[in-house]
Amino acid sequence: MENMANRINTLFQKKKEKILSVFFTAGFPKLEDTIPIAVELEKSGADLIEIGIPFSDPIADGPVIQDSNKIALDNGMNLKLLLQQVKEIRKTVKLPILLMGYINPVMQYGIESFIKDSKAAGVDGFILPDLPMAEYEDQFKVLVEENELVNVFLISPTTSEERIRKIDGVSNGFIYAVSSSSTTGTKTGFTNEQELYFKKLSEMKLKNPFLIGFGVSNKETFTAVTKFATGAIIGSAFIKLLKSSSNLSTDIHDFVNNLN
Amino acid sequence: MSIYQVNEKGFYGQFGGAYIPEMLHPNIEELRLNYLKIINEPDFKTEFDQLLRDFVGRPTPLYFAKRLSERYKAKVYLKREDLCHTGAHKINNTIGQILVAKRLGKQKIIAETGAGQHGVATATVCALMGMECIVYMGQLDIDRQRPNVERMRILGAKVVPATSGNMTLKDATNEAMRHWINHPTDTHYIIGSVVGPHPYPDMVARFQSVISEEIKHQLSMEIGNPFPDYVIACVGGGSNAAGAFYHFLNDEHVNLVGVEAAGKGVNSGESAATTALGKIGVLHGSKSLLMQTEDGQVIEPYSISAGLDYPGIGPMHAHLFETGRVKFLSVTDDEAMNAGIELSRTEGIIPAIETAHAIAALQQMELDADDVVVINLSGRGDKDLETYIRWGKY
């Protein structure tokens, strides 16, 4: 059955370079915008969609994503509504979809329901940056794998090689390599030191592919990191675009097409 | 090992842990692997004890409050943390942490602050050690705790306003954590209460435990027995309470009472009474009780007291609440303000408004004439003059 293989694994089997993953916050700028944004991203040629579950206290995020979280919450976004929107998105969109968010809203929803309802809605995996690996292994892993979902862990330039290997061992889709120790949207462009880090990662021959995120905002930075990684993740730059856009359809199209 | 202490995985019962993004993992791991080793080294102990004695002014007195005792028909003692240098218990912890930071080779210090007491205590030890200091403080707290803001600046610290959320302690903590993510290698984050990811709650509790160590010793001298019937302390994040309870946790016949801020009333929608209103959740790196919506969004707390205006409590206290070892009461703004005036006029001590909550709890207790009650007088009221003046009923 075609549907049974996770869309994320299928993507990485088919495409080995320049994978573009785009992050945006659910329910932003308007509550219902989650759906048209996902549709436009697919039309424009993005490869993967990461939808942020808004949270009141996003400690790993800089001002741009903080602001989108606040607006989304003020709009009335919550996890239940987001899963309904994903169902809508799935009526047309075939791209892999990841949900990204802080652990507390997930805990309140209920871990088992979150995993099963996500699967039923057409989600392919999760990125939960403040979920400890031990707790993932205890409470998530079996259910995630039974439901053929993917869980993505972060690594940063300060993550030890030993820990990277361990994270590679529990990962089953790809690894999210944060380009610098920073909150989101804080830095743009890359230093030599960062490039050395990317190079080291690519030479580690990890079992999972890795995508680089944080600091990727345009064609130049996208091209720079995809020399080393299978792809890249764009977040804050895209959120900025959404906030200022008066025509989502053309603006998203231009944004994605200007990257390649 | 005591069931009330943190276990080897960093949990108190089901509460605690380290729920942090990967960018903070190396810092927290460095601290976790080293903090016990460092604080058990003889030269650390010597330096810590010496600074507590000569710089902070410890031991602080355990004072028999004669007129308050007459009023409440019990033997009420006040543990005078208000007499610590900088005016509150907070400095016990900042001395300990800056000595740890030095031994970890850190050059810069960041902190969050609510009432400004922790910020002042941090700025003070940074001046003492010649380290750079940045303190995050909610804009609302900057406005209501002016004198402390200026004290921090005089001491050479940079005070950075947090302008998100309700602009109080929770938001200042968010900003401090973000700063740490962006400056992981040269900076130590001095958290001001028994909150945050493991090992912070345990480390801060250990540094504050000098309070109950002294109480035991002082009571033995005073009444010939180290055990009071009650120990009462206010709870924001819970550091002064953790320190006052610490060495009594296994003495089950000593009743421990934590006092939370009810704000305008527990059910008024403007409150910070976490044990009454909270559910298990994760904020600022640990699993604890947390005031939150059904969707898991953190509810903005409210209290007239900046130091109690926090939507959670430390994981240790969540566990002490769940096990029933500590009984939690709550006190409204008005009750606390009245108690602050009462203590001023019966004992000549103007308490911090945080501390006034602990005093007000006396009214909710049924005491016998020979009950020995120790109230942890966590801080003095100098910083709160403006709030007292605005409240006006004196």
Ligand SMILES: Cc1ncc(COP(=O)(O)O)c(C=O)c1O
């Ligand atoms: C005098 C005083 N007491 C109590 C507190 C509350 O903190 P904790 O619960 O950590 O003792 C504060 C916090 O600023 C304070 O300044």
